[in-house]
Amino acid sequence: MDNVVTKSKDVTVLEILDRVLDKGVVISGDVIISVADVDLIYLGLKVLLSSVETMEKLRGTPFVGPMQEPT
């Protein structure tokens, strides 16, 4: 039978990111990374950026009109 348990040595970067970036004690040190930056890393980490670009392009189609509403 396979063992379902993964020792932390073998865990993926994702597992680490999922904890290290937005868990753990958060206090205001002297240098602060904002939560927004954390989300950016999630975005940057994977191919999401390309799909975001595609979405931006789609929003720019003539049907939307020149005045884009902020989302």
Add this chain to the structure above:
Amino acid sequence: MNFKDTQRLPAKQSLKMQSAEKQLIYLYCVTAASPTLKEAVKLASDLYFVYSVDLYAIVSKVAESEFGEESLKANMADLEWVKTKISLHEKVIEAVMTNTCVIPFKFATLFSTEESLKAMLTKYAEEFKAILEKLKNKEEWGVKIYCDTGRLRQSLANNNPELLEIGNKIGSSSVGTAYFLKKKKDELIKDMLNNKISECGQESFELLKELSVEACLNKLLPKEVTEREEDMVLNSAFLVNKLEVDDFINMVDNLRMNCEGQGFSFDCTGPWPPYNFCRLPKEKTQSG
């Protein structure tokens, strides 16, 4: 593009350069007992601890040119840098926690001086001590459940009598009726899928919660982040008594065996530094 590569400083800078450059203090974790840094030092040679108010802060000096606010922002966009640094953060804390209970801090918690670090320790001393007391003899374990929705849908469509009946009716109906029946069938499948997923996720969470001291549900990560075909349907963490870890893992195994035929898969990882179980009381962080 034809830009010349800007010259980069080598990762290991000479001592002379270090002394010339402004440094910040990077905090990994806090312990109540004197930490053994023998293993951790192998990962980060400049690791040391700062002692104050009966607490030990495990820290290292980092260059402001790497971790200062502006540099940090730029470096956070460099995924290789992020991967290396978060892995180091995790490994250092893991090395420290083999000998004693730790409060892990968020990645890149930085102080400009030892005085400001000590001031922080003093400010939260009572809270940190209470958290460390609570964490004694316990481990954090993570359980994520993924669902192969296609497989689950197929297993429902093949086995559910109600769906099979509608399927038969569709075959013998006019085009118009078949269209509406198909729509009805799709909606039924959707409901059943959702029920099945929340049943598996919720039941697993509740059963594992009973075997742990504390449990917490985290937000589900999208496929773009997990890079898996399946959807994440549960992202949870548990604080488990060390003596009960075997029971906990056995339960995960049982749940997996019950659910995997339907397209669910389980990821159980640990022991982790207790990232999910060391929150400070809200009032204090807000007012402070």
